[in-house]
Amino acid sequence: MRIDVVTIFPEYLEPLNVSLVGKARAAGRLDVRVHDLRGWAHDRHNTVDDTPYGGGPGMVMMTGPWGEALDDVLADGYETGAARPALVVPTPSGRPFTQALAVELAASPWLIFAPARYEGIDTRVTAEYATRLPVHEVSIGDYVLAGGEAAVLVITEAVARLLPGVLGNAQSHADDSFAPGPMADLLEGPVYTKPPQWRGRGIPDVLLSGHHGKIARWRRDEALRRTTAHRPDLIRRADPAAFDKKDREM
């Protein structure tokens, strides 16, 4: 997968060099390119924002630098053989970011991120690119950050771990909270590792039983219990057919 990020704070994206995403890059599974939007500014102050039409506080990022930057990134990608780009615009007014959306984005071979600052990007930019490529306006939660770079880090990490070969054990994300399949719409339950005793706290016997069927059932029960306690909304909107007789007795 190719990822381009256009930002006024390229250094904010440095965490993309470490851990899982950094390793995926080193292994050639992810090609990440970070671009400084100010490189497309035209005055000596490298201005990329202006006052909002209609008045009000704050500044709005201008169409000019964004349009030129996105055109150049697209041209560069096409020249190097990249195909099927999708534009991801982090914004609190976007579609909530979920595991399902991470799966959808992971199927795209090329993502271009446009994280904003100030009061956001002039709306005509997304309208313009929506005529040429899929545009995803995405919110990472019901709160307001100072800029979209943290959202880019969140989305990139969630997407990267779904790419083939990025996680050592492909089963890991199949078992995650929210993963499609038997645990769909459930949170993952508690996990334990060695030692078997710690400060007087043991681990559930079933986990030592070696009985795979019983362990799977215990994990599902715990997932149901935790989801009911922390996220009853997920239980309410789950497909009733996803629950078996034992689930309903929980």
Ligand code: SAM
């Ligand atoms: N005035 C805007 C509003 O109320 O929707 C908020 C602008 S915010 C200060 C600046 C930028 O941070 C946004 O344009 C977006 O790129 C990013 N941002 C802030 N909160 C976000 C969130 N919850 N999800 C995704 N991006 C966010």
